[in-house]
Amino acid sequence: MASPFCEPRPDRPPRRVVVLGSPGSGKTSFCHLLASTTGLPLYHLDDFYWSPGWSRPTEEEWNRRVHALCALPRWIADGNYAATAEPRVHAADLVVLFDRHPLLCAAALARRCLRLRRAARTRAAPRWAPRPAGRGRRRSAVSGQPEYVPRLLREAGDPPVLSLTALLRKALLFRRRDMVVIHAALRGANTPVHRCRTRRQAAALLTALADPGKRPPSPPGANRLAGPPTPRATATPLPEARFPNHLPPGGPTPPAPVRPCTCPAAAPVTPLWRNT
Numbered sequence: 001m002a003s004p005f006c007e008p009r010p011d012r013p014p015r016r017v018v019v020l021g022s023p024g025s026g027k028t029s030f031c032h033l034l035a036s037t038t039g040l041p042l043y044h045l046d047d048f049y050w051s052p053g054w055s056r057p058t059e060e061e062w063n064r065r066v067h068a069l070c071a072l073p074r075w076i077a078d079g080n081y082a083a084t085a086e087p088r089v090h091a092a093d094l095v096v097l098f099d100r101h102p103l104l105c106a107a108a109l110a111r112r113c114l115r116l117r118r119a120a121r122t123r124a125a126p127r128w129a130p131r132p133a134g135r136g137r138r139r140s141a142v143s144g145q146p147e148y149v150p151r152l153l154r155e156a157g158d159p160p161v162l163s164l165t166a167l168l169r170k171a172l173l174f175r176r177r178d179m180v181v182i183h184a185a186l187r188g189a190n191t192p193v194h195r196c197r198t199r200r201q202a203a204a205l206l207t208a209l210a211d212p213g214k215r216p217p218s219p220p221g222a223n224r225l226a227g228p229p230t231p232r233a234t235a236t237p238l239p240e241a242r243f244p245n246h247l248p249p250g251g252p253t254p255p256a257p258v259r260p261c262t263c264p265a266a267a268p269v270t271p272l273w274r275n276t
Contacts, residue, residue, distance in 0.1 A: 014093035021098025022174035024109030041260035045079025052156035
């Protein structure tokens with residue numbers, strides 16, 4: 001794995017958690033359940049990145065938003081955006097990396113996109129049209145929660161999926177592209193990393209993080225680098241000189257507004273992830 005430290009410290013629950021993984025791996029459902037069990041505020045990077053009409057921010061504005069999130073004392077950061085993974089990993093107390101098989105991620109992603117598009121067509125139907133049973137606010141087949149859609153896209157009524165083909169390509173090539181950049185960021189940070197290859201491991205990690213006295217199970221050698229571990233550096237604030245691209249030059253700039261998740265999928269639920 002990308003870090004020799006695969007378990008969080010048992011004497012101090014993590015206050016800042018980064019969740020990474022391929023699209024369709026289940027990381028967003030995991031984040032909602034983690035937020036409901038730990039009380040940590042959840043921030044979706046897609047909420048900060050996408051604007052109405054699927055428009056993107058400038059590189060400077062995006063880096064400013066990421067730094068504003070990293071400066072907060074408590075958070076769960078859901079999303080990859082591998083180019084800005086380094087400052088988030090340095091600021092985090094724990095990294096959860098979903099490493100499921102690309103074909104499983106692609107299949108789950110296709111099912112989710114079809115559910116979102118079906119629900120969008122149902123909402124767009126005239127009020128007099130009969131609604132099929134079970135339609136409306138679609139729920140995830142994994143967690144039983146409503147599906148997540150980026151906030152500004154949801155408020156603007158934009159299509160919930162821009163390109164299914166692009167998402168499938170990203171899931172199938174995730175290990176060869178994004179994972180390489182993520183591993184490089186993790187190697188430089190020495191932040192504790194827990195890798196989840198199955199939903200059962202994710203459910204066990206949720207249970208462990210809900211009880212700070214328990215350590216999440218780690219298969220021997222599954223989450224470790226080859227070679228002896230290196231000592232973890234003392235936790236310090238984000239070094240401004242080390243991330244020049246993530247801070248605007250010329251003095252301080254008012255941070256971008258950072259709001260935690262308010263989507264329908266954030267409603268607390270009782271059952272944890274199915275152990276499958």
